[in-house]
Amino acid sequence: MRVLVVEDEEIMAEAVGAGLRRHGFAVDVALDGVGGLERALGQRYDVIVLDRDLPGMHGDEVCRRVVAGRTGARVLMLTAAGGLSDRVAGLNLGADDYLPKPFAFAEVVARIDALARRGAAIRPPVLEIGDLTVDTPRRRVVRGGRAVNLTAKEFGVLAVLAAEPEVVVSAEELLERVWDENADPFTNAVRVTMVGLRRKLGDPPVIETVRAAGYRLLPGPAAGS
Helix, strand or coil: CCCCCCCCHHHHEEEEEHHHCCCCCCEEEEECHHHHHHHHHHCCCEEEEEECCCCCCCCHHHHHHHHCCCCCCEEEECCCCCCHHHHHHHHHHCCCCEEEEECHHHHHHHHHHHHHHHHHHEEEEEEEEEEEEEEECCEEECCCCCCCCCCCCHHHHHHHHHHHCCCCCHHHHHHHHCCCCHHHHHHCCCHHHHHHHHHHHCCCEEEECCCCCEEEEECCCCCCC
């Protein structure tokens, strides 16, 4: 899942970004409204965590333009302006959720997960494909009753494939959705990550390479069969 954090307090921005990365998100950070809007309109994000009181361009205007641009990103306003009238105003601008500071980081993660699920076709937080279980909120994977320990990128790739089983996802799309804006488009990071992911998931293979197209998750046998 790819997240944009727009926050002018650099220490806060980096702390939120680092925390989200530890939970497996691909995160980009912008420190002002203009830079945040440029990224939001120029790249694909699942969720935008947006401060309201931003230099360069107010967060309200950023939100308004992101919504008008039909980017598909969900907006979580994360701000010190937490009064009832502030929350109502933010939601009326088109924000999908509003969380005042100070906040519990676990709640930020849970709200981002919930918003990302809302942004696509409705799907449960725990995905079951054959004997494979992908618990997205807890970042846990079980195959045939065996816990599978994955890196953040391996989990990110698997989560994208598990969201739409049997649908082919290109390496380019995986790079865009799981890595941040600093990823080299010519890197072999997706292929290397896929090798490790397949090895950890074990046999029989559940991820198929579709020549010149990408990868897809196969349904596989049901648990206990």
